[in-house]
Amino acid sequence: MFDALSDKLQATLSDVRARGTLTEDDINKAMRxxxxxxxxxxxxxKVVKSFTANVKERALGADVLGQLNPGQQVVKIVSDELTSLMGGAAAGVSFSPRPPTVILMAGLQGSGKTTATAKLARHLREQNGSSVAVAACDVYRPAAVDQLVKVGAQAGATVYEQGTDRDPVDIAGWALDRAKQEGKDVLIVDTSGRLHVDERLMDELVRIRKVVRPHTILLVVDAMTGQDAVNVAEQFAQAVQFDGVVMTKLDGDARGGAALSVKAVTGKPILFASTGEKLDQFERFHPDRMAQRILGMGDVMSLIEKAESQFDEDQAKDLEKRLRKGEFTLEDFLSQLRMMRKMGPLQSLLGMIPGFAGNQLKNMKVDERELDRVQAIILSMTVEERRRPELINGSRRLRIAKGSGTSVQQVNGLVKQFGQMRKVMQQLGKGKMPDMAALMRQGGMR
Structure with missing residues (x-):
């Protein structure tokens, strides 16, 4: 996401940072x-004009030109202003003290509203421990109800539906009654969309709003549509007062104009972002973290949160005990690999590490299929082979290669790399710092 913008901003700010001193002309050039x-x-x-004016005013007004490290000061100002532009502090859904909390989802057809509804249901269930129900009120789009039933079940939510023959307003009211009777914490109402903003769409939303009296109205917009998404958000803001935005397909938008404009234009913040097709690729939107990603400063907090969500304390303690005894097996390695993969695409995770951004990250060409091959090789081994890789002789390597659909050379490479990794883990378990240079020489690396 934001690839093109990120590359250009980083290049401009890198040039600013490289200068020992800055003049007003340097600032003006950077602003251009x-x-x-x-x-x-x-x-x-208009957002661009306001943004650059604010950055320039702060850069000149804070005596940046005379600072010891003026370039770094300018980078901080740009980061602060980007954060402010996208809404400042992260916001979320406000829960009602008297359940169920009702969330109304609005948006145009094709914005990803139904999928976003299921993703939000899963997010609230996983992150807040909420019991969630979703109401299927999109009765006009073909197969919309069937889609919600399917993805809602995958998200672990209860789906309330009455087919496509009833008035969506009646369905919404009926669903609210059921949510109350069944003691649900949250009811998410998936409404109908249109190809464009029209009177019929807005009238239906207003009628549903009167019946369910939502605590939060979320507008779902497609980041891929750029300024059209912002225009849609502005029209919705005028007709139906929504509380926040769910930005979908943010992973596929290399430009990012919608995410950077919507708060300034509508006054409503982005609350959630959909960053992939899978149900778990959905997260709260943190303006400060997004600004850091855009500027190549990483996103350590999100990386930590992803790791913690997959962290098993008992497994970690068991692994620590065995490492202290010098034990580390291919089963341990497979377990760690699976945990890492649950955190998301490797390319995305590397983008959260400071320094792994922009062209440097793109040039790495991370191949997720290589992780599939590693997993296939390990799973083709016997339990004893995973625990004692030294048993893997020539005939065993041939059998493992055939079983995993790989080559003997690839099996050899994994066994060799694991041997190096085990030495590192054993030395760390004994409280020693491994000699990385020696290990690299042994591994034939230069």
Missing amino acids: EIRLALLEADVNF
């Missing part, structure tokens, strides 16, 4: 480059 980068990223023109 930033302005151009934002416009090319499809950021609203």
Whole structure:
């Protein structure tokens, strides 16, 4: 996400940082480059004008020109202003003291509203421990109800549906009654969309709102549509007062103009972002973390949160005990690999590490299929072979290669790399710092 914008901003700010001193002309040149980068990223023109004016005013007004490290000061100002532009502090759904909390989902057809409804249901169930129900009120789009039944079940939510023959307003009211009777914590109402904003769409939303009296109205917009998404959000804001935005397909938008413009144009923050097709690729939107990602500063907090969500304390304690005894097996390695993969695509995880961003990250060409091959090789081993890789002789390697659909060379490579890794883990378990240079020489690496 934001690839093109991120590359250009990082290049501009890298040039600023490299200068020992800065003049007003240097600041003006940097602002021109930033302005151009934002416009090319499809950021609203008025937003760009205001943003660059604020950065320039702060850069000149804070005596940055005379600072010991002026470039770093400018980077911080740009980061702060990007954070402010996207809403400042992260916001979330407000829960009612008297359940169920009702969340109304609105948006146009094709914005990903039904999938976002299921993703939000899963998120609230996983992160808040909420019992969630979803109401299927999109009765006009073919197969919309069937889709919600399917993805809602995958999300662990109860789906309330009455087919497509009833008035969606009646379905919404009936679903609310059921949610109360069944003691649900949250009811998410998936409404109908249209190809464009029209009177019929808004009238239906208003009628549903009167019946269910939602605590939060979320507008789902497609980041891939750029400024069209912002225009849609502005029209909805005028007709139906929504509380926040769910930005879908953010992973596929290399420009990012919608995410950077919507708060400034509508006054409503982005609350959630959909970052992939899978139900778990959905997260709260943190403006400060997104600003850091755009500027190549990583996103350590999100990385930690992803790791903690997959962390098994008992397994970690058991592994620690065995490491202290010098034990580390291919089963342990497979377990860690699976945990890491649950955190999301490796390319995305690397993008959260400071320094792994922009062209450097793209040039690494992370191949997720290689992880599949590693997993297949380990699973083709016997339990004893995983625990004692030294048993794997020539005939065993041939059998493992055939069983995993790989080559003997690939099996050899994994066994060799694991041997190096085990030495590192054993030395760490004994409280020693491993000699990485020696290990790399042994592994034939230069």
